[in-house]
Amino acid sequence: DPVLILDDISHSYHRGLPTQVDVLRGASLEMGPGELIALVAPSGAGKSTLLHVAGLLDRQDSGSVSIKGQDTWNLSDDKRTGIRRDTVGFVYQFHHLLPEFSAVENVVLPQLANAVPERDAIDYARQLLDTVGLGHRYDHRPAELSGGEQQRVAFCRALANRPAILLADEPTGNLDPTTSDQVFDALLTLVRETGLSALIATHNAELAARMDRTVKLEEGVLVSV
Numbered sequence: 059d060p061v062l063i064l065d066d067i068s069h070s071y072h073r074g075l076p077t078q079v080d081v082l083r084g085a086s087l088e089m090g091p092g093e094l095i096a097l098v099a100p101s102g103a104g105k106s107t108l109l110h111v112a113g114l115l116d117r118q119d120s121g122s123v124s125i126k127g128q129d130t131w132n133l134s135d136d137k138r139t140g141i142r143r144d145t146v147g148f149v150y151q152f153h154h155l156l157p158e159f160s161a162v163e164n165v166v167l168p169q170l171a172n173a174v175p176e177r178d179a180i181d182y183a184r185q186l187l188d189t190v191g192l193g194h195r196y197d198h199r200p201a202e203l204s205g206g207e208q209q210r211v212a213f214c215r216a217l218a219n220r221p222a223i224l225l226a227d228e229p230t231g232n233l234d235p236t237t238s239d240q241v242f243d244a245l246l247t248l249v250r251e252t253g254l255s256a257l258i259a260t261h262n263a264e265l266a267a268r269m270d271r272t273v274k275l276e277e278g279v280l281v282s283v
């Protein structure tokens with residue numbers, strides 16, 4: 059069964075705008091378990107909007123978002139927040155790590171917030187950091203890490219509570235091409251090893267080609283390419 063179904067999603071912005079902007083106009087997508095999908099689109103086409111709707115950060119105007127078989131439309135904001143916390147991991151272009159905490163601590167803290175015992179949280183944080191090649195950086199703070207390393211820690215943090223779905227918005231968009239390739243490899247390894255399903259927005263055709271399939275956001279709908 060699909061872990062994520064977007065069915066005929068529409069979303070517009072109007073607040074404070076002279077004319078309404080119809081960003082999504084009937085976007086549909088089914089993502090299977092363990093599937094890795096590249097999302098490509100020109101800047102401004104609505105990738106972030108789509109990822110926010112898919113991850114229950116925004117409500118669509120119409121259409122449905124089902125996560126692990128549950129339609130989320132009629133749920134309260136609290137319920138939606140609960141599903142998001144238990145099921146969805148987000149990664150952005152910028153790492154948003156907490157500067158005063160070490161790499162391990164940044165991956166441990168979300169687990170403690172989810173009532174995982176500290177010992178288990180630390181073990182799992184180290185395991186994730188090992189997977190992305192940061193076994194020697196556990197105790198470094200973000201400022202002591204390179205840009206690529208910071209982003210790899212952010213991936214681990216996004217996966218700390220074992221989400222079923224990863225939504226990533228240009229996760230290597232801030233890095234130089236060589237670093238970007240390495241960091242992307244780390245992300246793919248992490249996704250494959252944890253059995254996650256992932257929808258990853260990227261401008262980079264070579265990176266997109268390394269995923270299972272690619273969908274393009276065009277005129278507000280998703281088309282397979």
Ligand code: ADP
Nearest residue numbers: 071079081099100101102103104105106107108
């Ligand atoms: P992308 O991530 O593909 O660059 P976005 O989803 O961020 O695209 O934005 C799509 C369009 O919607 C853009 O034209 C943007 O200006 C507009 N937009 C995004 N967020 C808002 C908002 N909160 N209010 C008004 N317009 C917005």
Ligand code: ADP
Nearest residue numbers: 194195198199201202203204205206207208237
């Ligand atoms: P990059 O080549 O990616 O820009 P840097 O030159 O910034 O990386 O850093 C090289 C290595 O040194 C990185 O692996 C990083 O973890 C480590 N490093 C950088 N700054 C510090 C610091 N202040 N304390 C400890 N280690 C650091």
